[in-house]
Structures are given as C-alpha cells and as structure tokens.
Amino acid sequence: MRLGIVLCCALLLSSKAFAVEFEVYQSSYKPLNLALLVASGDVYSAQAAVLNDVVAQDLDASRSFKSLDPLSFLVNAAEAVKHVDYADWRMIGTDILVLAQLNKDVYGWAVNVQIHNPFSQKILAKTTLTQKGEKVGRNFAHRIADYIYHQQTGLPSYFTSQIVFVHKGRAGSDLMMMDHDGRNLQAVGKGFDLLLSPDLSPDRSKVVLNTYVNRRPTLEFFDIQSGQRSLLSQMKGLNATPEFSPGGRFVAATLSYTGNSEIHIYDIKKKKWKQFTFNSAIDTTPTWSPDGKWIVFTSNRSGSPQIYRKPLAGGKAERISLDASYNTSPVWAPVGDRIAYVTKKDWEYAIATVHVDGTGLRYLATGQRIESPTWSPNGQMILYSAEQHGRKHVYNVPIWGGEAKRITPRNMDASDPTWVR
Numbered sequence: 519m520r521l522g523i524v525l526c527c528a529l530l531l532s533s534k535a536f537a538v539e540f541e542v543y544q545s546s547y548k549p550l551n552l553a554l555l556v557a558s559g560d561v562y563s564a565q566a567a568v569l570n571d572v573v574a575q576d577l578d579a580s581r582s583f584k585s586l587d588p589l590s591f592l593v594n595a596a597e598a599v600k601h602v603d604y605a606d607w608r609m610i611g612t613d614i615l616v617l618a619q620l621n622k623d624v625y626g627w628a629v630n631v632q633i634h635n636p637f638s639q640k641i642l643a644k645t646t647l648t649q650k651g652e653k654v655g656r657n658f659a660h661r662i663a664d665y666i667y668h669q670q671t672g673l674p675s676y677f678t679s680q681i682v683f684v685h686k687g688r689a690g691s692d693l694m695m696m697d698h699d700g701r702n703l704q705a706v707g708k709g710f711d712l713l714l715s716p717d718l719s720p721d722r723s724k725v726v727l728n729t730y731v732n733r734r735p736t737l738e739f740f741d742i743q744s745g746q747r748s749l750l751s752q753m754k755g756l757n758a759t760p761e762f763s764p765g766g767r768f769v770a771a772t773l774s775y776t777g778n779s780e781i782h783i784y785d786i787k788k789k790k791w792k793q794f795t796f797n798s799a800i801d802t803t804p805t806w807s808p809d810g811k812w813i814v815f816t817s818n819r820s821g822s823p824q825i826y827r828k829p830l831a832g833g834k835a836e837r838i839s840l841d842a843s844y845n846t847s848p849v850w851a852p853v854g855d856r857i858a859y860v861t862k863k864d865w866e867y868a869i870a871t872v873h874v875d876g877t878g879l880r881y882l883a884t885g886q887r888i889e890s891p892t893w894s895p896n897g898q899m900i901l902y903s904a905e906q907h908g909r910k911h912v913y914n915v916p917i918w919g920g921e922a923k924r925i926t927p928r929n930m931d932a933s934d935p936t937w938v939r
Contacts, residue, residue, distance in 0.1 A: 539863040543880035545918040549584040550613040550670070552577055556629070557595035558620040565654040566595070566620045569629065572659030573616075573666070576677045579699060579923075580667060580898070581916045586610060607636035616666055626650035631662060633669055643669040656701060674896040676937075681901065682706075682725065683912055683926070683935040684713045693725065693740065694932070698894075700912075700925035707740055715759050715890075718742075718938050720766040726750065728758050737771055750784065751791070759803045763810050764939075770794070770804035770813055781815050795828070795835070805849045805857075807874075814838070814848045814857055825859050827874065838876035845870070847890060852939065853897040856917070860888050860902075869902050871917065883915045883922040892937045901925075903933040 554574050558566035577583040591598075592606040599617050607615050615634040620627065625648075632644045645665060649658040657678060664675035676698055685692045685705070693707035693716060707725075714728040725740045735757045737750035751757045755774035762769055769784040773791070781795040781804045795801040799819035806813055814827045817835070823846045825839035839845035844862040851857065854874070861870045861881075867888035868881045885904035892901045898917055903910050910933040915922040926932035 540866065540868045540881040540884050542868075542884065543882055543919040547918050549582055551586055551611050552583040552614050552616065553586050553591065553607060553610070553612040554616045554618075555588075555591070555595035555598050556618040556620055557599040562620055562622060565627070568654055568656075569618065569620060569659045569662065572656050573618075573663045575699065576660060576663035577666060579914075580675075580677075581918075581920050582667070582671060582898075583614070586612060602634060604634070604636040604639045607634075612636050614666075614670060618662065620654075626652075627654055627658065629658075629662060631665060633666060656697070660697070673898065676894045676896050676899070679895050680938045681912070681935055682716050682718050682938065683903075684716065684933050686713075686910075686931045686933065691729075693727070696926075698925075700927070703927075706742055707745060713934075715761075715934060716740075717761045717936050719762050720764065720939055722938060726760040726762060726769055728760060737769075755779075761805055763806050764808055765810060768810075770806060772802040772804070781813065794830075797835075803847050807850050808852055808854045812850075812874075814850060816846045816848065825857065827857075838872060838874065840872075840876045841879055849891050849893060850874075851893050851897045852895055855897075858891040858893065858900055860891060867904070869900060869915065871900075880917075880919070882917065882919055883913070885913075885922070890934045890936075892935050894937055895939055901935045901937055903935060 556566040556570040574585045578585050590610045599619050615636055617632045619630045627649045628646055630646050633642045635642055647661055660677040663677045667675040679698050681696050683694050685694045691710045691713035692705045695706050696703045710729050712730040716725045716727040718725050727738055727740060729736050729738055734752055736752045737757045737760050739748045739750055753773055753775035756772055756779055758772040760769050760771040767786055771782055772779055773782045779800040779802055780793055781801050782791050783794050784791050797819050799817050801815055801817045804813050804815045811830050812827050816823050817826050822843040824837055825845050825848045826835040826837050828835040842861045842863050846860050848857050848859040856871045856873055858871045861868050866884055868884045869888060869891055871880050872878055887905035889903050899914050901912055901914050903912050909931050911924045912926040912932045912935045913922045913924050
C-alpha cells in the first residue's frame with residue numbers, strides 16, 4: 519500500500535459519493551485486427567488449441583490487438599499455412615495475420631511463426647521458437663505472444679512477466695505471485711501479521727516489504743527461494759514504503775526516527791542509512807527514476823499531499839503535481855517519460871500520469887480507494903488496486919486510456935501490486 523502517512527486522516531472521512539470531476543483520457547488509437555491460426559497434426563490439435571487461446575488472450579489483453587472471430591475465416595489453419603491468399607484476409611479486415619505451425623520431436627516442441635500484412639502482401643517477420651518437455655505450457659504461449667507483440671509494435675513485451683501482490687486473509691497476510699494475466703497464482707510467503715508495499719529486487723531474488731513485528735512497523739527483506747526473513751529497519755517511529763533502486767544496491771524508504779517523516783536511503787553494500795529529504799513537512803512514498811538519478815515522493819510541504827521530485831545528487835525539490843489538492847503514491851515509468859500517481863477530487867479517486875515536469879496530465883481510471891499504481895516492464899500498462907463491495911482487487915489499464923480490467927480472483931482480497939521489473 520503505497521499510501522503515505524499524510525493520507526491516513528483521509529481514510530477516516532465520509533465516503534459519500536459526489537459527481538466525478540475526472541475526464542478519463544482516451545486516445546484515438548485503435549487496436550489492430552488480428553487473425554491468428556495455429557496448425558498441427560490431428561495428434562497435437564489439443565496443444566495447438568492451447569497455444570492459440572493463450573496467445574490470443576495475451577495480445578487482446580494488451581489492448582494493442584483485437585482478435586477476429588475465427589468463424590469469419592475463409593480457410594482453416596492447415597490450409598492457411600500451406601497457402602496465403604491475402605485477398606481473403608483483406609476481405610474480413612485483417613490488419614495482421616499470424617500463422618503458426620506446431621511440431622514435436624524427441625526433444626520437445628517447436629513452433630514456426632510467420633507474421634503477415636495482408637494489405638502490403640508480404641511477410642513482416644518469421645522465427646522458430648522451441649520448448650523442451652512433453653507438455654505445451656502457458657509460458658511457451660506467452661513467449662510466442664511476446665515475439666508477435668515486439669515485431670509489430672517495436673516495443674518490449676511483458677507477457678512472460680510476473681506480478682507480486684498482497685492477499686489479506688483471516689489468518690494474516692500472504693505474499694502472492696502470479697503471471698501478468700492472473701494465472702499461475704501462488705503464495706511465496708505466508709502468515710505475515712501485516713504486509714504492505716512489497717517491492718521485488720531487480721535480480722528477483724528478494725522482496726523488500728513493510729510489515730509489523732511485535733506491533734511495531736518494520737522493514738524486512740524476504741528471500742523468494744528460501745523464505746528467510748531478515749531485518750532492514752525497526753527504528754523508532756515509522757518504517758514504511760520501501761523501494762529498490764534500479765541497480766538493486768539501494769533501498770529508499772520512509773523513516774521517522776528523527777522525529778519527522780523523511781525519505782532515507784539504505785546502502786545494502788555498506789549497510790548504512792542516509793537521510794535524503796530535510797523538511798518539517800511529511801515526506802513519504804519514494805520512487806526511483808529508471809536511471810537512478812532522481813527520487814519522486816509525496817510531501818505535504820505545500821499544505822496538502824503533492825508529488826515532488828528531487829535529484830539524488832542534491833538540490834531543491836520541485837513540485838510536479840499541478841492539479842487537485844490530493845496527490846500521492848508516485849511511481850516512475852520504466853522508460854522514464856512519465857510518472858503515475860493516485861489523485862482525488864471530491865472523494866473520487868483516480869489514476870493519473872504526467873510528464874516528469876508535471877505537464878501532460880492524463881486521468882486513466884477512476885474507482886473506490888484506488889492505491890498502489892505500478893507500471894508494466896515496457897511502460898504500456900498500469901496496475902493498481904481498488905475497492906469494490908468492500909474487497910480490494912488488482913486492475914490494469916493501458917496508458918492511452920480504455921477499460922480497466924480486474925485480473926485477480928473475485929473472491930480474493932488483493933492489494934499492493936508491483937510488476938516485476
């Protein structure tokens with residue numbers, strides 16, 4: 519929960535609904551019409567169907583593609599792989615035609631992928647991807663979708679990426695991990711008294727998190743493989759909102775042992791803390807720029823929670839949230855061009871993004887008790903948690919606007935997502 523202590527009082531106020539003031543951003547971008555066919559022999563038709571379904575779901579979930587109804591196809595997969603009649607595909611409005619041939623040998627599986635543009639009547643890209651073992655897994659399909667996405671958009675993909683989040687149950691809080699689409703859900707750490715703000719290290723070996731030990735706020739490292747917990751900070755007062763630096767050597771966090779809530783930076787190699795902000799206001803929720811040269815954080819130094827950025831080398835903090843009286847929980851895009859954060863007007867919450875200088879404000883999604891925005895590794899999607907009917911869920915929304923979609927189970931309380939970088 520990347521909500522700073524400046525926000526605590528707001529959570530106790532009335533939740534009476536008011537008219538929404540947010541104009542949710544919608545670009546003119548239209549997804550590409552995708553025709554996807556995976557051919558195989560009759561023996562492997564079930565495996566081909568799995569690949570077809572998962573690849574289509576991945577590409578549709580990106581909102582950059584829209585799968586055409588297979589009932590509109592004029593040929594089946596086997597026929598399409600043998601001969602491509604571009605006129606047939608133009609007739610049904612196909613922007614991108616993907617043909618795949620699945621084969622098996624003694625070593626495992628191979629799929630030959632071709633990407634065609636029916637309107638230019640040419641092959642755009644082709645490759646062969648392989649997987650060892652007897653079972654065609656979902657990860658194999660994610661890799662195929664990654665290839666198609668990258669070849670068509672020119673951007674890195676994220677379908678093989680994972681997400682860490684918090685599940686709050688009756689017996690405590692569990693640290694969960696899942697694939698980008700909510701599948702392959704598993705608990706990697708169980709039984710925390712309270713668990714907030716998990717962040718996975720760049721090498722994916724450990725999580726830094728905020729928990730409570732003996733009723734005291736504590737920062738800990740949690741080893742993903744061994745399950746071992748080690749203390750980072752249990753100093754007097756607040757220990758909260760930790761985040762690894764891009765290189766993994768440092769952790770920025772909120773500490774108040776000095777008598778005031780300030781941003782501090784921990785050097786993992788030297789095992790030393792260093793104070794970063796020096797202000798009588800409340801400073802909290804730090805996030806690093808991709809190059810590690812800046813930290814953005816929340817502060818009420820202007821009288822209300824706002825977003826500021828400050829160079830790591832030192833200098834004056836600059837306010838970048840220029841609209842609304844409540845802005846918090848910033849997180850820097852992995853490509854470095856925008857910052858996402860939570861904002862609120864008249865009791866309505868929203869996810870907003872701005873350029874690093876505060877210009878180009880966009881509202882992407884609204885909801886109840888929105889918290890914890892986090893970017894996809896390629897910077898094209900944002901995850902966040904929001905409350906519905908008294909239970910928190912994790913949602914995603916594309917950065918150009920569109921429908922927000924829930925990706926965690928309806929019956930699970932899920933919050934504090936962080937996308938594995």
